[in-house]
Amino acid sequence: MFPDLLFRAVDLSVIIPIYNEEANIPTLYARLRSVLDPTQLRCEYIFINDGSRDRSLELIQDLAARESDVRYIDFSRNFGHQIAVTAGLDLSLGEAVAIIDADLQDPPELIPQLYQKLQQGFEVVYAKRRSRQGESAAKKFTAKLFYRLLASITNISIPVDTGDFRIVSRKVVEALKQMPEQNKFIRGQISWIGYRQTYIEYDRAERAGGETGYTYRKMIRLALDGITGFSDVPLKVATVSGFVVSGLAFLVMLYTLYARFVTGDYQPGWASLMVSILFLGGVQLIAIGLIGEYLARLSANVRRRPLYIISDTNIPINESVTH
Numbered sequence: 239m240f241p242d243l244l245f246r247a248v249d250l251s252v253i254i255p256i257y258n259e260e261a262n263i264p265t266l267y268a269r270l271r272s273v274l275d276p277t278q279l280r281c282e283y284i285f286i287n288d289g290s291r292d293r294s295l296e297l298i299q300d301l302a303a304r305e306s307d308v309r310y311i312d313f314s315r316n317f318g319h320q321i322a323v324t325a326g327l328d329l330s331l332g333e334a335v336a337i338i339d340a341d342l343q344d345p346p347e348l349i350p351q352l353y354q355k356l357q358q359g360f361e362v363v364y365a366k367r368r369s370r371q372g373e374s375a376a377k378k379f380t381a382k383l384f385y386r387l388l389a390s391i392t393n394i395s396i397p398v399d400t401g402d403f404r405i406v407s408r409k410v411v412e413a414l415k416q417m418p419e420q421n422k423f424i425r426g427q428i429s430w431i432g433y434r435q436t437y438i439e440y441d442r443a444e445r446a447g448g449e450t451g452y453t454y455r456k457m458i459r460l461a462l463d464g465i466t467g468f469s470d471v472p473l474k475v476a477t478v479s480g481f482v483v484s485g486l487a488f489l490v491m492l493y494t495l496y497a498r499f500v501t502g503d504y505q506p507g508w509a510s511l512m513v514s515i516l517f518l519g520g521v522q523l524i525a526i527g528l529i530g531e532y533l534a535r536l537s538a539n540v541r542r543r544p545l546y547i548i549s550d551t552n553i554p555i556n557e558s559v560t561h
């Protein structure tokens with residue numbers, strides 16, 4: 239067909255997940271081009287439309303029609319940010335691959351710096367947030383707490399205060415493609431892969447337009463994917479607390495028998511009964527819930543469904559690239 243499409247040499251792929259970003263696409267694209275065109279790098283821009291309900295798809299299809307280095311992948315529905323990025327990685331060809339949010343919270347102007355660092359012999363250069371603007375105190379607090387918690391219970395070092403804004407080498411992309419998990423937590427997976435990694439710091443801006451696509455529900459799912467994917471500590475906590483509580487319950491039982499039969503000093507113990515039942519019930523539910531979280535992910539991996547369904551794309555798909 240177009241041999242240059244099939245055997246493209248690409249220095250840098252830019253992966254941009256899109257969920258209802260019509261307000262940001264034009265500015266984002268203009269800023270990307272004005273930053274990357276002067277570098278003389280052969281770039282490709284991969285937009286992944288993750289089931290947007292606004293005009294995002296139309297906008298990126300227009301760009302793709304005008305410029306030969308703009309690719310788009312249109313999902314059949316909303317599969318989520320991490321899966322959109324995964325699809326971009328799967329279909330990217332670049333020697334280096336940058337991942338960036340579409341809402342301009344990650345400044346495109348940082349990409350050349352990230353790229354330069356990568357050329358100095360690193361396989362991963364991530365952008366670490368020095369500060370973040372325009373986000374609710376609750377979001378900042380939960381994010382901070384989550385990254386600290388994750389760092390303390392995993393045995394790989396997932397950098398704190400870092401999203402997916404980063405640049406990685408082809409080596410890392412190939413390693414990611416070999417990781418079969420269904421519940422993607424890309425920043426954790428990249429840490430797990432290893433190699434020489436480094437970072438640069440930046441101040442995170444406000445979202446330029448539109449609204450966040452990350453509802454609390456999606457944030458909680460991402461947090462649980464991160465934790466269950468990289469740590470068994472919660473399961474162990476469940477077991478340990480189970481033992482501690484059972485031990486306490488056993489002591490209380492001894493005391494109750496003693497009071498009942500030896501000293502005869504006992505009251506109809508409604509309060510203590512209620513307290514212990516509720517407490518034990520709570521602990522049991524927590525433990526079961528934790529097991530359920532792991533089990534659900536286990537069964538997702540056993541099912542081995544394709545991770546996403548592409549409805550349309552202008553990227554020539556070679557069967558071996560998808561999975």
Ligand code: UDP
Binds near residue numbers: 258316318339445450
């Ligand atoms: N996004 C996506 N699918 C989703 C939610 C978000 O592809 O289901 C994209 C979104 O368009 C943006 C990036 O993921 O490019 C980060 O999302 P957002 O800015 O809404 O997250 P926040 O910055 O609020 O954490």
Ligand code: MG
Binds near residue numbers: 445
């Ligand atoms: Mg954002």
